[in-house]
Amino acid sequence: MTKYIKIIVLFLTLSACGQNVMEMKTPENSTEKFAEFIAKKKFVEENYYPGIANEKMRPIFTDKINSVASDFKSVAESENPTEKKYQEKIKIGLSRFADVYMELDTEDRERVCTYFEELMDIVGLESSNGQLNKFMYGFDPNELIKEK
Numbered sequence: 128m129t130k131y132i133k134i135i136v137l138f139l140t141l142s143a144c145g146q147n148v149m150e151m152k153t154p155e156n157s158t159e160k161f162a163e164f165i166a167k168k169k170f171v172e173e174n175y176y177p178g179i180a181n182e183k184m185r186p187i188f189t190d191k192i193n194s195v196a197s198d199f200k201s202v203a204e205s206e207n208p209t210e211k212k213y214q215e216k217i218k219i220g221l222s223r224f225a226d227v228y229m230e231l232d233t234e235d236r237e238r239v240c241t242y243f244e245e246l247m248d249i250v251g252l253e254s255s256n257g258q259l260n261k262f263m264y265g266f267d268p269n270e271l272i273k274e275k
Contacts, residue, residue: 149210151210151213151250151251154249154250158200161196161197161249169185169193169238170188170235170238176234176238177234179235181230188231191224192243195242196246199213199250203249213252214256217243217247221258221262224239236262240262243259257269257270
């Protein structure tokens with residue numbers, strides 16, 4: 128009996144470890160949602176966001192975030208979209224902001240993260256695995272919790 132329990136525990140552990148490589152089901156309306164996302168005007172005043180601090184940077188930031196949307200769309204339309212592929216696109220997308228990072232004030236960085244979260248919602252991705260926290264704060268606060 129314990130042999131079977133060990134096998135079940137091993138199977139569950141292996142399945143949990145492989146979660147990020149498992150195929151994700153792309154929502155049926157994702158193509159329309161990506162098109163809406165790319166079409167909307169970005170970095171404008173809305174809700175609690177005051178709008179972009181440096182107006183000259185709006186087209187640059189918009190192009191960068193729209194590139195992320197295109198990357199996500201290509202994964203969503205691929206034969207086997209996986210969490211790992213989306214995580215890689217988040218990493219690439221955030222790296223696109225490296226050359227303008229000093230131009231982003233706190234509100235603009237928060238807005239960038241919000242746009243990433245919107246894209247993640249379109250495809251049903253639940254976590255950036257700390258990448259957005261590292262972009263926003265320079266570290267992942269969840270890592271501090273794990274260390275304690």
